[in-house]
Amino acid sequence: MLDKTPSATRRVPLVIATVAVGGLAGFAALYGLGLSRAPSGDPACRSAVATAQKIAPLAHGELAALTMASAPLKLPDLTFEGADGKPKKLSDFRGKTLLVNLWATWCVPCRKEMPALDELQGKLSGPNFEVVAINIDTRDPEKPKTFLKEANLTRLGYFSDQKAKVFQDLKAIGRALGMPTSVLVDPQGCEIATIAGPAEWASEDALKLIRAATGKAAAAL
Numbered sequence: 001m002l003d004k005t006p007s008a009t010r011r012v013p014l015v016i017a018t019v020a021v022g023g024l025a026g027f028a029a030l031y032g033l034g035l036s037r038a039p040s041g042d043p044a045c046r047s048a049v050a051t052a053q054k055i056a057p058l059a060h061g062e063l064a065a066l067t068m069a070s071a072p073l074k075l076p077d078l079t080f081e082g083a084d085g086k087p088k089k090l091s092d093f094r095g096k097t098l099l100v101n102l103w104a105t106w107c108v109p110c111r112k113e114m115p116a117l118d119e120l121q122g123k124l125s126g127p128n129f130e131v132v133a134i135n136i137d138t139r140d141p142e143k144p145k146t147f148l149k150e151a152n153l154t155r156l157g158y159f160s161d162q163k164a165k166v167f168q169d170l171k172a173i174g175r176a177l178g179m180p181t182s183v184l185v186d187p188q189g190c191e192i193a194t195i196a197g198p199a200e201w202a203s204e205d206a207l208k209l210i211r212a213a214t215g216k217a218a219a220a221l
Contacts, residue, residue: 045072045190061205083158119202122155
């Protein structure tokens with residue numbers, strides 16, 4: 001009677017190797033769906049990466065913390081409400097370069113940053129650019145409106161998301177780690193650059209960078 005034990009023994013490493021390879025493949029798939037999913041590779045966003053490379057030398061001084069897009073990334077079609085309470089989407093602003101900002105009244109750096117955003121909106125808003133500052137207070141809907149009124153911040157449009165889903169949507173792609181968060185978005189809805197924390201958006205550094213991002217640098221210099 002033949003001894004089958006050696007054959008069975010030889011199969012053990014093969015089984016282990018198969019399990020190991022399968023495990024690595026599963027991990028790679030999970031990782032691909034997790035942290036590494038942010039770069040979507042959308043061909044429509046390649047121009048946004050080119051814009052990021054073009055304006056990168058201007059990200060200094062007041063905007064030194066700005067992180068330029070290094071891979072094509074289409075942002076989620078964020079949903080929120082306008083001042084009239086009607087639904088709005090990020091795609092409603094297609095055709096414009098946007099500075100999408102998330103803020104809340106409980107966030108001290110956010111409140112300090114708002115006057116600069118209001119000034120930026122007043123100086124550069126138009127057919128090619130807009131500041132979309134989305135409030136994510138989840139309790140008293142009148143509190144952020146009162147804050148803007150008392151601070152005389154009248155040039156910013158009022159946008160809100162009382163469920164703070166916009167924060168979660170950006171967090172899911174690694175673009176919202178805290179408050180405030182700002183994302184510079186190209187006319188196709190693609191990331192150009194992101195900054196975690198406040199910035200002096202009304203500074204000359206910021207104005208030059210935004211103008212360059214919208215293709216208006218030559219006219220401004």
